[in-house]
Amino acid sequence: xxxxxxxxxxxxxxxxxxxxxxxxxxxxxxxxxxxxxxxxxxxxxxxxxxxxxxxxxxxxxxxxxxxxxxxxxxxxxxxxxxxxxxxxxxxxxxxxxxxxxxxxxxxxxxxxxxxxxxxxxxxxxxxxxxxxxxxxxxxxxxxxxxxxxxxxxxxxxxxxxxxxxxxxxxxxxxxxxxxxxxxxxxxxxxxxxxxxxxxxxxxxxxxxxxxxxxxxxxxxxxxxxxxxxxxxxxxxxxxxxxxxxxxxxxxxxxxxxxxxxxxxxxxxxxxxxxxxxxxxxxxxxxxxxxxxxxxxxxxxxxxxxxxxxxxxxxxxxxxxxxxxxxxxxxxxxxxxxxxxxxxxxxxxxxxxxxxxxxxx
Numbered sequence: 215x216x217x218x219x220x221x222x223x224x225x226x227x228x229x230x231x232x233x234x235x236x237x238x239x240x241x242x243x244x245x246x247x248x249x250x251x252x253x254x255x256x257x258x259x260x261x262x263x264x265x266x267x268x269x270x271x272x273x274x275x276x277x278x279x280x281x282x283x284x285x286x287x288x289x290x291x292x293x294x295x296x297x298x299x300x301x302x303x304x305x306x307x308x309x310x311x312x313x314x315x316x317x318x319x320x321x322x323x324x325x326x327x328x329x330x331x332x333x334x335x336x337x338x339x340x341x342x343x344x345x346x347x348x349x350x351x352x353x354x355x356x357x358x359x360x361x362x363x364x365x366x367x368x369x370x371x372x373x374x375x376x377x378x379x380x381x382x383x384x385x386x387x388x389x390x391x392x393x394x395x396x397x398x399x400x401x402x403x404x405x406x407x408x409x410x411x412x413x414x415x416x417x418x419x420x421x422x423x424x425x426x427x428x429x430x431x432x433x434x435x436x437x438x439x440x441x442x443x444x445x446x447x448x449x450x451x452x453x454x455x456x457x458x459x460x461x462x463x464x465x466x467x468x469x470x471x472x473x474x475x476x477x478x479x480x481x482x483x484x485x486x487x488x489x490x491x492x493x494x495x496x497x498x499x500x501x502x503x504x505x506x507x508x509x510x511x512x513x514x515x516x517x518x519x520x521x522x523x524x525x526x527x528x529x530x531x532x533x534x535x536x537x538x539x540x541x542x543x544x545x546x547x548x549x550x551x552x553x554x555x556x557x558x559x560x561x562x563x564x565x566x567x568x569x570x571x572x573x574x
Contacts, residue, residue: 248271248272248273249269249270249271249272250269250270250272250350250375250376250379250380250383251268251269251375251376251379252268252269252270252353252354252373252374252375252376253267253268253373253374253376254266254267255356255371255372255373257358257369257371258286258369259358259359259369260287261285261286261287261288262283262284262285262286262287262291262320262358262362263283263284263286264281264282264283264358264371265281265282266279266280266281266282266356266358266371266373267279267280267281268280268300268354268356268373270350270375272383272387275333275347275350276311276331276332276333277300277308277331277332277333277334277354278329278330278331279298279300279329279330279331279332279356280327280328280329281295281298281327281328281329281330281358282325282326282327283320283325283326283327283328283358284320284324284325285320285321285322285323285324285325286322286323287322288322289322290319290320290321290322291319291320291362292318292319292362293318293319293320293326293361293362294361294362295310295313295318295328295330295361296309296310296313297309297360297361297362298310298330298356298358298360298361299356299357299360300332300334300354300355300356301354301355301356301357302334302335302336302351302354303351303353303354304338306334306335306336306338308332308333308334308335309332310330310331310332311331311332311333312330312331313328313329313330313331333347334347334354335347335348336348336349336350336351337349337390339565339566340390340393340395340458340565343395343397343444343456343458343563343565344393344395344456344457344458344465344467345456345467346389346393346458348390349384349387349388349389349390350375350380350383352374352375352377352380353372353373353374353375354372354373355370355371355372355373356370356371356373357369357370357371358371389460392460392461393458393459393460394458394459394460394562395457395458395562395563395565396457396458396459396464396539396560396561396562396563397443397444397457397560397561397562397563398441398442398443398444398445398446398455398558398559398560399538399559399560399561400441400442400443402559404559405441405557405558405559406439406441408556408557409439409441409446409448409555410439412448412552412553412554412555412556413439413448413449413554415552415553416476416547416552416554419547419550419552420476420547443563444456446555446558448554448555449474450472450473450474450475451470451471451472451473451474451478451545451554451555452469452470452471452473453468453469453470453545453555454468454469454470455467455468455541455558457541457560459532459534459562461534462530462531462532462533462534463528463529463530463532464487464528464529464532465526465527465528465529466485466526466527466529466541467502467524467525467526467527468523468524468525468526468527469522469523469524470517470522470523470524470525470545471521471522472517472518472519472520472521472522473519473520474519475519476547476548477516477517477518477519477547477548477549478516478517478545478546478547478548478554479514479515479516479517479545479546479547479548479549480514480515480517480543480544480545480546481513481514481515481543481544482499482501482513482514482515482525483496483499483513484513484543484544485499485527485541485542485543486541486542486543487529487532487539487540487541487542488539488540488542488557489532489533489536489539489540490536493542494529494531494532496527496528496529497528497529497530498527498528499525499526499527499528500525500526500528501523501524501525502523502524502525502526504521504522504523504524516548517548536562537561537562538559538560538561539559539560540557540558540559540560541557541558541560542556542557542558543555543556543558544556
């Protein structure tokens with residue numbers, strides 16, 4: 215890593231928000247200013263020689279394993295690159311997301327080079343709570359024998375980052391201890407009451423417009439609901455949320471699934487944060503997945519039974535140090551004024567001690 219003093223903005227957009235700032239794998243390999251080096255190692259298993267070089271690319275959170283394999287045996291050799299695993303100190307395994315090869319047969323005396331790309335989960339707690347993979351670790355291990363089933367021999371290769379570069383990386387770009395995870399305040403009595411009242415209104419509305427027979431066959435009929443730290447489940451509508459804040463950027467990942475017969479709708483850009491009386495509009499909305507989604511114009515998303523959608527919401531310039539906030543939206547019964555989900559109170563949560571220390 216030749217130049218460590220890069221703008222955090224680049225890392226925030228590319229690594230934290232997973233925007234595709236770097237599309238070319240070749241560019242990543244040649245992007246010397248953003249690379250952390252973990253050294254080169256060599257080992258031999260059953261007369262198969264491996265030379266491996268590991269490095270990490272900061273903006274994309276990708277690891278590059280440059281692997282040269284030579285067959286010094288007297289027989290042909292099958293190599294499956296997608297069985298290769300990069301392993302963290304706690305045993306979490308990451309498998310290649312891309313490779314120039316899939317499965318290769320090497321004749322005696324032949325050699326082949328390939329570059330494998332990995333995205334390991336370095337912090338399990340952050341990944342579970344906020345889909346953040348966590349800061350790079352100072353060491354990883356790799357078992358070349360995992361790429362071919364014929365071998366009973368295991369030889370683990372250990373990679374260690376260059377100490378100075380790794381310490382500079384943590385100082386300049388480390389986010390594990392700065393990221394603030396936000397959850398739904400599922401102990402908030404007003405939220406539970408609001409959800410209960412919304413369902414009651416929805417049942418009354420649907421009974422009047424669709425009739426008693428239709429409501430009897432609908433998932434919404436029982437008015438059941440459950441609120442957890444990451445989900446609101448109400449009679450077939452599932453609303454899942456993961457959120458975190460880094461400095462003044464606030465990122466919310468939503469997944470909404472409609473299992474009920476009643477169609478629901480939401481304005482795509484109608485999300486806001488209410489913080490101490492101040493209203494902050496969403497800066498950017500990115501649609502991650504949809505299956506299928508019906509729109510009215512360009513602003514209204516309408517979800518029928520079986521539809522699901524994933525949205526990533528980015529809020530800029532959010533003040534730090536807050537102890538509570540409200541995520542405001544308007545998820546309603548389609549083509550009506552009956553709101554199902556409106557204001558959701560959020561609270562920051564502290565990571566367990568082992569989450570910050572698990573990879574030390």
